[in-house]
Amino acid sequence: MEGNNDRFFGSVTQRILNLWDVNIKKQTENYFVEFYTELHTYLHSHFTVSQNMSINSILPLCLNREINFNEINNITTLLKIKVDADILYDEFCNAKEKINAQDTSSQKWVTVFQECKACGISLCFVMNIPGSNAHTE
Structure with missing residues (x-):
């Protein structure tokens, strides 16, 4: 599970932890890891997660690999x-x-937005899902 191996809990948290005594820092990190492990166990015991979930159909929109037309067509059907x-x-x-032609998924999305803007197409209503809940915290 992410977070357990690298023991990174966010940059702000990391800065605060670095101000603390080494023993307290290590103990707190252990508490964080224990929390993540318990949360992971709870979620997997109470919620079904499978590769067959319909939400997985939109994963090609991550643009982290080459996509094909059938995937795009399936997304329009799903949505x-x-x-x-x-x-x-x-x-x-x-x-x-x-x-x-782009290397990273973020560069690919920049290309998509630039092309849409050049054509007068606004994607803001489609791509309005926040990447995290940091703005609410």
């Missing part, structure tokens, strides 16, 4: 977005060339 398949395929082919 109940009605599109013309011929137009979607043309757009997919155009975007695929530009996206795959």
Whole structure:
């Protein structure tokens, strides 16, 4: 599980821990690891997590690997977005060339947003899911 092996609990937490005595720091990190382990065990015992979950269908949008048209088409079906398949395929082919030329998924998304902006398309309503809950904490 992430967090256990590298013992990194966020940069602010790390700065605070570094101010403390070495023994207190180690004990606190052990408490954090124990908490994560218990939470992980609880979640897996009370919630079903499987590869067959429909949410897994949108994972290609991470752009961390090459995607194919069937995955994009399945995403539109899952999200109940009605599109013309011929137009979607043309757009997919155009975007695929530009996206795959980038190295990282973040660079790929920058390319997507730049292309959409150039065409007058606003994706803000689609991509409005926050990456974390840090803004609420």
